[in-house]
Amino acid sequence: MQKTKAINILISSWMLLILLSVIAIFLPTFIDNNNLYILSALMIVMIKGQQIVDVFMDLNNAPKLWRCLFLAYIVLLPIIIAGIYLM
Amino acid sequence: MTRSSIIIDLAEANIKDKRLPGDLAMWFFILAELTVFAIFFIGFAISEQLNPAMFSQGKDHLHPIAGLINTIALITSSFFVAFALRAMHKEQVKKSVLRLFFAKVFGTIYLAVKIWEYLSLFEQGISIETNTFFTLYFLITAFHLMHVLLGMVILVFIAHSIGQKKYTKNHNSGFEAGASYWHMVDLLWIILFPLIYVI
Numbered sequence: 152m153q154k155t156k157a158i159n160i161l162i163s164s165w166m167l168l169i170l171l172s173v174i175a176i177f178l179p180t181f182i183d184n185n186n187l188y189i190l191s192a193l194m195i196v197m198i199k200g201q202q203i204v205d206v207f208m209d210l211n212n213a214p215k216l217w218r219c220l221f222l223a224y225i226v227l228l229p230i231i232i233a234g235i236y237l238m
Numbered sequence: 239m240t241r242s243s244i245i246i247d248l249a250e251a252n253i254k255d256k257r258l259p260g261d262l263a264m265w266f267f268i269l270a271e272l273t274v275f276a277i278f279f280i281g282f283a284i285s286e287q288l289n290p291a292m293f294s295q296g297k298d299h300l301h302p303i304a305g306l307i308n309t310i311a312l313i314t315s316s317f318f319v320a321f322a323l324r325a326m327h328k329e330q331v332k333k334s335v336l337r338l339f340f341a342k343v344f345g346t347i348y349l350a351v352k353i354w355e356y357l358s359l360f361e362q363g364i365s366i367e368t369n370t371f372f373t374l375y376f377l378i379t380a381f382h383l384m385h386v387l388l389g390m391v392i393l394v395f396i397a398h399s400i401g402q403k404k405y406t407k408n409h410n411s412g413f414e415a416g417a418s419y420w421h422m423v424d425l426l427w428i429i430l431f432p433l434i435y436v437i
Contacts, residue, residue, distance in 0.1 A: 158324060165317040168428075172309045175432055176302055192432045199428045207320045207421045213258045217265065228276055228429060235283040236437065 164206040171195050189236050193229040200225030260415030268422045271385070275426050278378050279433055285370055296371030297435065299364060304355050305435040308348050309427060312386075315344035316424040319393070319417045329407040331400060338397045341420070345390050352383055375434060382426055389423045392416040 175195045182188040204225060205211040210218040258265060286293040322337035359365075359372075366376040396416045399405060405413050 158321070161317065161320055161324065165313065168313045168317075169310055172306060172313065172428075172431075175436060176306045178436070189437050192437055196429055196432055200425060203316070203421055203425050203428065207316050207424070208418055209259050209320075212256060214256045217258055220269065224272055224276070225425070228279065231280060232283045232433065235280070235287055238287065 161206060164202045168199055168202055171199050186237055190233060193233050196229050197226055200229075260411050260413075260418050264415040264418055268418060271422060272426070275378075275382075275429075278374075278381070279429060282374050282378060282433060285374060289370060292369055293371045296369065296375065299359065299362065300375075300435055301355060301358070302435045304351050305431050308351050309431050311344045311347040311351070312424045312427050315341045315348070316421050318344065319420045323410070323413060323417050326400070326405055326410050326413055327407060331403075335397055335400050338393055338400070342390060342393050342397075345386065345393065348386060349383070349390075352379070352386075378430060378434065382423070382430060385423050385426070389420045392419055 175192055178188055178191055178195075182191060201222065204218070204221045208221070210221055318337045318341035322334045322341065325331075325334040325337060356376075364372055366373055393416065396413050399412065
């Protein structure tokens with residue numbers, strides 16, 4: 152039962168990642184404002200990164216320190232990149 | 239048994255359940271790789287800010303749809319690796335090997351599209367020496383491509399090891415370490431793709 156749930160989470164995560172990738176490529180057609188466009192693209196990177204770290208890498212079930220390290224990477228790097236582009 | 243001792247037991251059980259997949263050394267290696275790529279990505283973003291016109295013209299030569307195909311290929315490949323590992327946890331050896339095969343197929347799609355992208359740029363007379371944008375484009379994407387190639391070799395090795403019954407339900411840390419490396423390749427691409435192709 153629990154293993155079926157884990158596989159359902161994996162499949163849902165894969166579908167979300169594909170959907171977000173398609174949305175990211177068509178963002179310019181929805182958003183005219185360049186700054187908002189950059190922020191949206193980087194926000195999508197954060198969500199996708201969290202899915203890969205927690206579901207694919209299975210760090211959701213790892214010691215907190217390791218999970219936090221990887222989540223920090225996927226949050227801080229886009230923030231730094233956004234800072235550079237929006238300066 | 240008091241209520242507080244039950245809570246402590248549950249907390250201890252929870253701590254014991256928290257386990258890092260694969261080898262600790264592989265996770266340090268992954269962290270080192272992520273750091274190197276972070277420097278590349280930040281360097282790319284700063285260079286773009288210093289010369290926005292050149293980078294904008296350079297991006298016009300790239301194929302975002304090819305980038306999207308590669309994103310879908312890598313995500314799907316990573317999904318099949320995670321799916322194969324779940325099968326191994328249930329000792330479903332055949333399912334695990336089949337899912338790894340699909341992971342390698344999608345990895346090969348990535349390689350084919352990337353090579354096509356490089357060849358189409360070369361046909362336009364664009365090379366690593368064209369300008370700063372293409373120097374960084376070729377350096378970062380080729381460095382990532384090398385990681386994909388290494389990841390493919392690791393996947394082949396894992397499938398071979400499964401065939402030799404080296405992994406069991408409870409002893410598969412080599413598989414987990416290799417899978418973690420492949421997911422890192424995917425993680426890097428989802429940052430690389432918007433940075434170089436989209437933004």
